[in-house]
Amino acid sequence: MSAWAWIRKTVWVTSLGLFLSMPALAASPTPAEIAKAKSVFADAQNVSARDADRLWGVPLYGRMLLVIPATRAVIANQPDPQQRLQPQDGVYVGMLPEDVVLSDAPTEWEGVRWTQLRLPMLPQDAGARSITMAHEMFHRIQPELHLAANATANPQLDTEQGRLWLQLEWRALAAALIESGPAQTQAIRDALVFRNQRHALFPGSAATEAAMEIVEGTAQYTGIAAAEPDAAAARWYAAADLVHPDAEVSFSRISAFMSGPAYGLLLDERLPGWRKALNEHSDLGAMLASTLHDNAKESADSRAAVYGASGLRIELADRAAREEAMQAQYRAALVDGPTLSLTALGRFSFNPSTAVSLGADGIVYLTFHAIARWGTLDVKAGGVLVSSDFSRAALPVPTTIKGSHLEGNGWTIDLAPGWSAAPATKSGNYVLMQSPR
Structure with missing residues (x-):
């Protein structure tokens, strides 16, 4: 698997300060999942051992959380400081609570930094898997190396x-x-x-x-x-x-x-x-x-x-024409058309490979998941327009409102108590509003 294949699957999380409040154990990973996780931990440890601190002067291998997205079961290679994870067959297991974003990213929990990975999404090819794990393990130690720059989209x-x-x-x-x-x-x-x-x-x-x-x-x-x-x-x-x-x-x-x-x-x-x-x-x-x-x-x-610039120019002119048509479609739906506006996006994840830039209006992400004070957003198709600083977003207006559950073109929102969709100043548009207490 090339880096391009992994990029298409990678989910980026915007906050490295996620808080995991682990509830009482409600379910456990299967024996097969535990066996797979132990194999991943062994591979990660072997990659780190081969490096032998050569690159950065510190071990790559450290605390890891492997998550099963379908069940939110967590398998860790080390105990957590507050011992909320339970030891089982040489690893430590628990559940990832609903208010934590699933991602392939470092995660802060109980005052320590972990590498979080979605177990089923790791490459099957051994070499590509080793590269992926070393990449993600580096992210865990990046702050202590003073290499955590403030990176924005280009x-x-x-x-x-x-x-x-x-x-x-x-x-x-x-x-x-x-x-x-x-x-x-x-x-x-x-x-x-x-x-x-x-x-x-x-x-x-x-x-x-x-x-x-x-x-x-x-x-x-x-x-x-x-x-x-x-x-x-x-x-x-x-x-x-x-x-x-x-x-x-x-x-x-x-x-x-x-x-x-x-x-x-x-x-x-x-x-x-x-x-x-x-x-x-x-x-x-x-x-x-x-x-x-x-x-x-x-x-x-x-x-x-x-x-070979001549060949590239032909390919890119064709791509630019298709991109322009796509941008016009998204601009009509998410800028000019009636929309639901969101602010205070909280913690969220997205796939960067599917982004479509609308210039000063922001970037459209075709898949997006957010956990905010107003509720939980899940975008699986259709796209969401997000400002460059991630301070606000826009969706096509809801097609269905059933109590606290909103549905639109390719998206759903489950509202937190006290929140509702209300008409905005611009006719046909909506905003999320919190009821006065």
Whole structure:
């Protein structure tokens, strides 16, 4: 399984400070689920042992929560500080309460940080599973390494020009990974020329892209560097993902999965010790540029031809036309059309690969789950429009209201006590309101 296949399944959670209040044990994982979890724990421990603290000076393996989404059963590799999990067959079991978002992300609970993973969603392929686990285990230790940057979406990477110069950068990075000597240096120079061209087209994008590479790029670099048997294998794995991207997914939040490993592996070769100098404000591209010891100037357009830009432009023009039609559809439904407005979204999760940017109006996520003070939202189709700072959202108006249960096009809301959908100022629109006490 490539990184692209895992990305399509990955659920991101927006808050790393989730609180798990574990109730009395109501159900238990099955023996088969416990056996599977023990196998996952063993694989994770083996990946960490192979790394032997080489990358970051601390063990990757630590507290893990494996969750069965269908039953919300939890299997942990270590006891929780307050001993709410029960020991069973060498692991610790319990239930994930309804007010906790399911995710593949680090989770704060009882004052300690855990890696949470959805057990059935882990890759079946052993190599891809090891990379995924090392990636997610890195996220658990990321704050103590001072690499928890404030990363935001990069919608410019879903524009026609943004995707063009990003994919040219990726192709040049792939060439650099498999070349050596002067050919590698030229490929690195090309990658940086394409990167700079994109940043010039989209002011401010250099900082936001660099932050995402610190957050997700270093995690995926860690996954590949720790799980692959040697540096050559790691470079070829990373190169394959760079030259064969999934053309249908959004790049706005996931581009760092591709570029981060490439920059990290090249820095391993050309700038030993770079990880010790890394912090949340670092720019991996600038670090790699420091290894070029001449002032050679290259034209982005002339070098683009070497990497098949003509073919990319045709593909991306076709994609842009389809994207424009999709944006018009979502704008009609979620901006111009009658909507239900939400604020204070609480804790939520979403799949970043399905995002559709509507510019200043926000980003549409086709799947979305939120637990907020007004209730629980579940979007399975149709999409929800979310502002860039996640402070508000809009849904198509409800088609059915049955007491505290609301249903719309592809979504449901179960309202908390005292909340209801009320007409908004704009005719035909609704908002969620709390009744006066």
